Amino acid sequence: MKTGMRGTILIVDDEPEILTALRDQLEDEFDVWSAVSPVTALEILADEPSISVIVSDQRMPEMTGDVMLTRAREISDAQTILLTGYADLGAVVDAINHGRISAYAQKPWEPALLMSMVANAHEQCELRRALRQEQALLRGLMDGSQNALSFKDAAGRFVRLNAAKAAALGRAAEACLGHLEQELAASPEDAARITEADAEAMALGRAVERLEERGGTTAPRSMQVNRVPIAGPDGRPAYLAVLEHDVTDRRLMENRLHQAEKMQALGTMAGGVAHDFNNLLTAILGSLELAVRRNENDARLQRLLENATMAAERGTTLTQRLLTFSRQRDLALRSVKANELIHEVQDLILRSIGTRIEVREELAEGLWPAHVDPDQLELALLNLCINARDAMEGEGCLTLLTRNLVVGPAEAGDLTPGDYVSVAVRDTGPGMSPEVIARVFEPFFTTKPVGKGTGLGLSMVYGLAQQAGGVARVVCPTGGGTLVEIVLPRAREERPSEAGTLAEGH
CATH class of the missing domain: 1.20.5 (Single alpha-helices involved in coiled-coils or other helix-helix interfaces)
Incomplete structure (x- = not known):
């Protein structure tokens, strides 16, 4: 299919001389397809969806132009122009009345008038296609999003909203259209907050983000709300887009x-x-x-x-x-399949670290079960992911990794020689200096500003690993980034197979 700024048109006439004359006139401005047969023209239309205008003669042997253009409507959204003689005006009137053609030109045609007619038809087709594409994108966004999404007019009345927003209001989407959200709010406090926040965004004329607590008859929810004013023809805000993301679970976990x-x-x-x-x-x-x-x-x-x-x-x-x-509380140590645990907690991790961070997995096949408290391992993984998010300042790539380890006497260090399972989190942040790595597991040690961290998160990870009989360690490659690895004993359920060694890198 041809693409680009130039339009693509199709001319159909059973007289080669007419085709040549039309092509000579139009090909400076358009990519031109031509056909001497209406049947061939329909085949071209089926293969070339980029065609935006069809210019067709009326009198042709196989079928008349108005009939061919009517069939063309079934396979193409191109604008249609009929070329006729004076004697064909009856067919033109009939075709227009039935909505089969966009315009007509008489033979012999006026070159400038025909060029203007084709250009206008092409512009109308492109505008219609662009509008249809935007409508499809908006519909897909609204129907596919699990977040509440709505559009309001300048007075605050709903003009569009998706099913998630309608469900939050306890009504069908159609029943909300034309109403103020304040009328449907769960409480007077919510209504007052909505009025204030909407007015602020419209007055500022720019996107405003808020963290809002929603009450009502259900349990309180924490919502991250983005309000984006949309300018009208005069440049002033005429509509307001509101995107709401439920962060209740993330805040509960952070608490x-x-x-x-x-x-x-x-x-x-x-x-x-x-x-x-x-x-x-x-x-x-x-x-x-x-x-x-x-x-x-x-x-x-x-x-x-x-x-x-x-x-x-x-x-x-x-x-x-x-x-x-x-003393650290007694752990409920048992056999845990780390890969499955990572899949179970991944949704919470994604909600906690934000949409600007890409999450990847490098999970070993045939991973041994680990001997660990699953609840504490979930908490440790979430803690490491949040630390990685902060290290990358909310944007980068985070990778969850697992592998089997066989630790021999030479590389045992703080471990007893044997079989272990490694669970690690790697980020693309700036990394740590050797001085920071030396103290990173110390209680109360943190590189974050005052009020932004307690310095106990990695201490908790270290304590979990030690209580389970393993270790935690930090690796910062020369090129940047940080890898925090939790090494856990293998649960004694099966004999070892192939594995790496503790000295191997991820």
Whole structure:
């Protein structure tokens, strides 16, 4: 099919001289197809959907021009122009009345008039095709999007909305058209917020993004709402496009991550205090025991020493409780298929990291089951993906990787020689310096600005790996990017097959 700025037209006439004259006149402005037979013309139309205008003679042996153009309508959306003699005006009137032709020109034709007629017909066809394409794209976007999408006029009334938006309003889409969203809002608070936000976007004349909490009869939802004003012919905003993305699950998971980090921070602090306090109490109890042994005759002093000993023992009990609290909770270790777990959590990962980050998978076939707590592994993967998103500043490529490892005595390091499963996240960010890598798993260490991170996310990942009997490590290649790898023991369910070694890179 021919493409480009030039239009493509088809001329049909059973007289070769007429075809030659028409081609000579039109081919400077258009790509021209020609046919001396209406049957051949219909075959060309079927093979060349780019044809935008058909110029046809009326009187031809196989079939008349108006009949041929009527059939052409069934296979092409091209504009049609009929060439006729004075005696054919009756056929022209009949064809126009039945909507079969766009225009007609009499023979002999006026060259300038015919050129103008063909140019106008081509422009109309292209405009109609462009409009139909835009309508199809908009329809596909609205029907295929799971996000709520709507269009409002300058007064705030719905002119288009998709099924997701209509479902959120609890009505059919047709029942919402012509209504203000405020009339259909779940609460007066929602109505007031919608009025304010819509007015702000229209007044600014540019896209506005907000995070909104939606109430109503259902559970509260967190919505990321983008409002985009659309200019009218006079350049002023005439319509408002509203795209709403539900981020409730992402925010809940982030809150869970923040809560887990806070609890780990509290446990770390409590453990440190308890250890120091326990050491002091051990010295105090030892000294009191010696003092009791050396006191023989002073009953009052004996009672004081015994009271002090009882208080110190109560302090020891308290420190034991603190130490119990500070320990990481017992993991529900079991056999986990890491590849399946990654597929299950991928939707949440995609919603958490945004649409500008490409997510890839390099998952090993025949991956061994890992011995790990699946809930904690999901949390660790999500944490690593969010860290990667932040490192790439919201745009780049994130890769989830798995592989089998056989660790021998030479490369064991902190691991016991044996079979392991590696689960890793790789990003295309700037990477880390050796100084940062050396401290990256330390609690409270972070390179983020104040208020943007606690520095406990990677500590949690490290703690998970250690409790499961594995390790966590960071690799930053010279060319940039970061790979964080969790190495987990293989669940003892089957014998090893082919595997890599710990020294192999991803």
